[in-house]
Amino acid sequence: PFRDMIEGMRLDLWKSRYRTFDELYLYCYYVAGTVGLMTVPVMGIAPDSKASAESVYNAALALGIANQLTNILRDVGEDSRRGRIYLPLDELAQAG
Numbered sequence: 620p621f622r623d624m625i626e627g628m629r630l631d632l633w634k635s636r637y638r639t640f641d642e643l644y645l646y647c648y649y650v651a652g653t654v655g656l657m658t659v660p661v662m663g664i665a666p667d668s669k670a671s672a673e674s675v676y677n678a679a680l681a682l683g684i685a686n687q688l689t690n691i692l693r694d695v696g697e698d699s700r701r702g703r704i705y706l707p708l709d710e711l712a713q714a715g
Contacts (some may be wrong), residue, residue, distance in 0.1 A: 655683025
């Protein structure tokens with residue numbers, strides 16, 4: 620996950636548009652899903668937890684991606700002024 624996070628930072632150096640949600644999802648994995656995955660070993664899993672390690676990691680990944688999508692929605696105006704559009708271009712075109 621750490622190397623993938625660095626790859627996400629590299630993406631920001633050259634990519635400023637995402638054609639589809641699948642492309643955006645991959646970006647969200649790189650820049651935030653990885654952070655969720657890396658927090659699990661730091662915070663741990665409660666010894667009495669009935670959740671499997673796999674389900675905890677899946678939830679941490681989903682939370683990281685959800686946080687990034689929230690950041691994208693919050694920063695639409697600021698990102699646009701900086702020449703960055705994270706909203707999927709195909710969905711923008713479909714919405715007119």
